Amino acid sequence: xxxxxxxxxxxxxxxxxxxxxxxxxxxxxxxxxxxxxxxxxxxxxxxxxxxxxxxxxxxxxxxxxxxxxxxxxxxxxxxxxxxxxxxxxxxxxxxxxxxxxxxxxxx
Numbered sequence: 001x002x003x004x005x006x007x008x009x010x011x012x013x014x015x016x017x018x019x020x021x022x023x024x025x026x027x028x029x030x031x032x033x034x035x036x037x038x039x040x041x042x043x044x045x046x047x048x049x050x051x052x053x054x055x056x057x058x059x060x061x062x063x064x065x066x067x068x069x070x071x072x073x074x075x076x077x078x079x080x081x082x083x084x085x086x087x088x089x090x091x092x093x094x095x096x097x098x099x100x101x102x103x104x105x106x107x
Contacts (some may be wrong), residue, residue, distance in 0.1 A: 031098075
């Protein structure tokens with residue numbers, strides 16, 4: 001059983017307008033984002049699956065599947081299926097129903 005907040009488990013759009021040095025900002029996918037040419041995102045599911053929503057052809061979202069594991073202290077280890085991307089560690093700096101802030105480190 002994960003001790004992570006249930007607010008984490010949804011699809012999040014990257015709110016790059018709100019990024020700060022060392023912290024990426026995400027909003028729920030139904031958030032009223034400003035217009036942008038393509039907007040990536042991420043999705044955490046309670047079963048341990050993870051999807052990076054990359055910007056694909058024609059600015060359509062392309063799913064890149066992976067898995068997350070809880071390393072404790074708000075740190076999540078992400079492994080992508082098929083070695084599409086290198087593994088990474090995300091640190092949850094803030095999460096609630098309206099925002100997710102993450103610190104990312106390549107592993």
